Amino acid sequence: MTDRTSGPDRAEHGELARLLPAPAERDLPPGRHLHHKDTLMRLIDQDGDRATARSHPRLLRSAVLLPAVGLALGGVLLTMLAVAGRDSAPPPPTAGTGSEAMAPRGAAVLLDRIASAAGKKGGQTVTDEQFVYVRTLQTGNEGEFGGPLKLTEPSEREIWITQESGPVVDEGLIHQDGSYLPLVVGVPDGETPVGHPAGLNRPTYTWLASLPTDPDVLLRRLTSEITRDQDARDTPAEDRDRAQDAFDTIGELLRETVMPPRTAAALYKAAAKIPGVTVDPVAVDAAGRHGIGVARDDTRAGWRTTWIFDSTTLEYLGERSHLIRDTSMGKKGDLLGTSAVLERAVVNALREKPSSETASTTT
Template identity: 30%
Template sequence: MNEMTQLERLRSEIPRPDLADLRAQEERLLAAIADPAPVRRLERAGMRPRTVRRLRLSFAAGLAAAAVAAGVVVVAVDSEPGAPPTLHMMPVKAEMVLTRAAENATMFPELHPKPGQFLVFESQTMDTVGGSSTFLARSKRKVWLPVEGDSTGGFIESEELAPSAYPGWPLPPEAWENLGHRGPKKLGDFDDRVEYLRTDFAYLSRLPTEPAKMYQHLYTGLTHGAEADAEAWDRVGDMLAEAYLPAAQRAALFRAAAAIPGVTTVGKAVDAAGRTGIAAARVNPWLGVRDEYIFDRETYRYLGVRSVVVDADQAKAPVGSVLTSSALLKVSVADQAPAVNGH
């Protein structure tokens, strides 16, 4: 039995307080953590730094235990040497989806792609097409991506499906253009992303398996604050969409994602293929949407992602409208890329 399962069982008989109580408890705990006065008094009294650090950790652990009793989950993330760990607190329901997904990461058959092979992603998508004619484009796609993420690039085959109207807008005639089958064709060879944003298997399989270090990876190159949190949440999605992580890194990613401030749970979410699941979500206030990562309600296997309007003025669409969505249908390994049309 791992630590998270023990925590879940420990709090199973504790009545859930209402949201106002949770917020009040969280504010008191954060205020106590932020107060350095007790520790500074010990340092001025001549106590050795190592002993002071132990007391800091004990203090944090005591607050964590109090938080569990209050119906709050605490995730500790390593800070600078000599400083206490950073504690992120979330209501139990907010972290449940990602924690369960982490616990179940080893339940599914594992892929073991080798150099020279391709990971094949089959999905169904819906995306907003902007410009003078705005509508929702729908497609099924199959993408071959090299395991090493090298300059050979990837390949794509797609079937453009009947479009949908953008909420509140008429469906323009040009939305019906270019329907039908396309490809296989080569994707662009040039990838100008920095090293830490790579999503090929060779890179992802070398990422940390410890949640705290994975959390630090998500924030690489970012400063603290709301914009950094939004970007970190987007990076989680980049590592889930058409990317494959070994189970250990996948579990670490889910636990790290649960520690990003602002994460909530959506009890019902439907992916682009019509599968209903439960989602871990976070609101992007600059776009007026809630970005949801959807998981199977029973197995907690990742299903897909969608963006739902929460601010009509920002998104230019009614609240509750789905503007983008995808469903990851299958991931497999191929020894070679498909034959490109005409070659």
């Protein structure tokens, strides 16, 4: 095929070509801290010993009914520290997320190749009675609330998430640190639990498959749902950043789901339209696997989040976040958290492990 690029575009393609191998010719093998801020602070007041089941600085989940156990899983502490560790620097101007304000060309080219690889995978049929199973390796945090981070060694976590489309309270199950903990969504204790249907806060395979595949339309859809969610919680204007929220939302959707190929491709192409997205040529996940990263700096919070991909297959490997300036959590460069997806599958029951035929592994 004739190369029709010239000038700066040719140079950018050449730079990316040095980072990545030639694309494979065969099919490949198989977020947001603001959403939890108000809920977490209420839960801190209600019961300091309760625990949530997510493990990342920013979470895209509905309010969590916390299991009554004496464990403090790393996710809630890391989330609380991330919220408390914000410096007082003024937020940057809100950036648009339309096609007129795209990521730098290098990141856009990389994301386009990742989208192409993701779109070649085979889809599947998933019923309401089934569960998405994801096995990850991730770090936790044992630091005191509001104080310096104290990361644990990476440990495995298994999660089973119901694919039921209707409103549910019992979303699934988590196996971590030798314990099985129910994953329950709704309002905090003391009020009547209200479940949530499939949607942005509970992304089932069927709901993901229903999303528009035009990246511009998809990005507008995500931005609209994020804004509606923030409006419902009366999130102050100064706590909103459309570009960062969109990046975090896409990252959350990628993390613990089985993704329909067309939706995955559209999400990566939508991410290419978010300003401030860059390429990290060397990134390492929680399992020590080296890959190439797609990153964005949250300048208000003071950290960078990087999605990590296998540099050969362009398979999603995991994520890592680190500080980009000194904060109450630690020094510039300190690791906030890291994860690695080891296995994904659709299974028929809670606690069921996938067979070798159904599992998608990234080892």
